[in-house]
Amino acid sequence: MEQINKSVLFPGCLGLGVEGQALQIRVKSWDEAWKLNQSYLPYLAALARLFGKDLVYLVHNTVGKPHIPILASMIETDCAENEHFKENCSTFLESFSLSNFNFNNQLEDKNMDTQKLTLEMVSEFIEREDCDGEIAALALGENEYATWIIDQKTQEVLLANRVALAANCKPPREILASNISALWEEEPLRQLTDLVYKDKAVREHTNTGYRWQKEEESGFWFRKPHFFTVDYAQVNFLGQICRFEIVKSAVPV
Template sequence: MLGFHGENSESSLEKTFQNSSDSLLFKVLCQFVSCEIQESLTSTRIGLDSDAKTIQFDCPSKAGAARLLRMSNSIAFAIYGVKETLKLGFLPKLEILCNGQPFIPRLSPEKLVSDNFMSSSNVNHSISSAELADLDLDLNELYRDRDPVYITQMFDQKVLFANQSALQSNNRAAGEMVGKEITALWDDDVLSQLIGRLERDRQLWQYSYPGYRWSRDPNSRIWRRDRYMFVANYKLVEFLGSICRFCVITSAEKIQTPVF
């Protein structure tokens, strides 16, 4: 039986626990960032300071810290995913260090994400600030909204944001939905028609269409798709450098025949 004795053993155990926690944090964070950012993070020590409610990114060089700063908008959005996956009771701030020394002040993910969203414009059409203001992009508030809310990347159909209601309605955790393609919940022709309408009109209000939600029976490992008739509001926006559709589901009526 392995025993631990004295202060050195306690210190060693604490260090082992901390390294495991940091490793888990890195793995969760990588679920929500691009391969380019993942590569930049491999040489960065990442740790969660629960007391300061901060995720620290300690880079080995100023060049690495500066590169991470340029990616801070994307990392800030990923922190939302970390918060939900690890069930944190707070939204951590982002702090970039260089060899243990502060490189820049702590950044608020909420402000970074909101500012990036509100200042964006469509590639083909300029979206005015007034139009974007209608979205009320307080992501904390959106997360608590009773209606399912999604932000989905148009070019690859990956979900960049799903609020609590959207996750619960699909019986999924954030890590199982955010960053994943959503095409399995659409019929090809229905999705193609929506994309065409959005590219033409840029927004759709009380738009009706058939689709699916994930479901499974208690104690079962088998997932199925339940068919629904949805009514939703859509808006074409640019979010974190990508053209996306912002969706709020206002009504969902289940069609009784399940599709496996």
């Protein structure tokens, strides 16, 4: 293990593996995973590209903390084309008998894909500040529920995960920094905003709202009504008081 910990690539790495379309890198704890996320993003992205993957998961054993997802396409790096990096990477992989990219090392934790984002996970950040990265990781790591982070004051979308973007059929540039009010009726949105300010966490709130849909023939965008069940938590994100939304269900009406 001493040789692995001295790796110039990933200090503290305990194992590697491939699960579906993702490269998994195992470390012992959430703290180690988060430090790796902060300090080694270009290397993580470059390693993922070497294996033809666009997603990296930093997997750990800390209970109640999510595994950290990293989209390699979001990290600008030319490391993967650097011969020095490739040489170091080859040495690193040999530590796991993976010099031929043969991932026989199976990760102990098999519940990564089944771990669901919960209100309790988000609620941990209600009273905390300067946790932007951890909050973003919760939202972007969720692959079943649509998640949103909305500025409570301006109702602007500060973050939306892939599920939320796909459900609204629009590219990120047309969703992010836009106003969510268009997908609400005025009074229900005001009542919800006040409720989240007051209670900080709201479980399974129901309301009728909208999702964007596009008429294929005309190309015209319209709002399709849905009946939503959503968990909400108030968080400080990017210096703003925000509403973290976990859309548990959305039924067309």
